[in-house]
Amino acid sequence: MVVQAKMTNSTQALKFMLTDTIALVLCGGESSRMGTDKSMLQYYDKPQRYHLYDMLQPFCEQVFISVNESQLPSMEKGYNFLTDLPQYNNIGPMVALLTAFEKFPQKNILLIGCDYPFLSITELINFSVCCTTTPLSFYNAGENICEPLLAWYPAYLSEKLIHMHANGQFSLQAFLKSSHVSKYYPANELSIMSVDTNKGFINACKLISKVY
Secondary structure, X not given: OHHHHHHHHHHHHHHHOOOOEEEEEEOOOEOOOOOOEHHHOEOOOOEHHHHHHHHHHHHOOEEEEEEOHHHHHHOOOOOOEEEOOHHHOOOOOHHHHHXXXXXXXXXXXXXXXXXXXXOOHHHHHHHHHOOOOOOEEEEEOOOOEEEEEEEEEOHHHHHXXXXXXXXXXXXXXXXXXXXXXXXXXXXXXXXXXXXXXXXXXXXXXXHHHHHO
């Protein structure tokens, strides 16, 4: 029954495809707190990077997994990937967005991190409806911040992002704030629960087994 529900949601999601948008699954590399590549953690039936890849396909023209060079050997065949450009190395998650904008200068970018195991197709449908012309990000009311790794970045922001990088500014949160980002309040607050420790991973798996 769970599989059938997922298939139904995927079919519904096709009606909400984002125009001129590329989806980017951000792997992030080996986390010092987690001690392993978070994108390879398995909450469902496959590693999180591939779970998200499949989930995002109905929403965008193309989906890519953002990886650095050290992650290339772990990529499975059949999945599109985008390797970080060397000129943007060592600046955190901004490297993925800059690389995507350089590769697809006329496309909007839907950036989704692997840290959020409770993100669902239903939540993405609700989010996609709110994507219009301004940048949009999931809003974390508890922390009073916009989540830059759960956000839609319009193509017109690319030049501003490049200029910010040139000035040595690498915070995507600061970038969103200066770009007058719109806030998306998730229907399910678990959607923005980030998992970045081994204890958090174990607890998330337990909760998922109960819910799903």
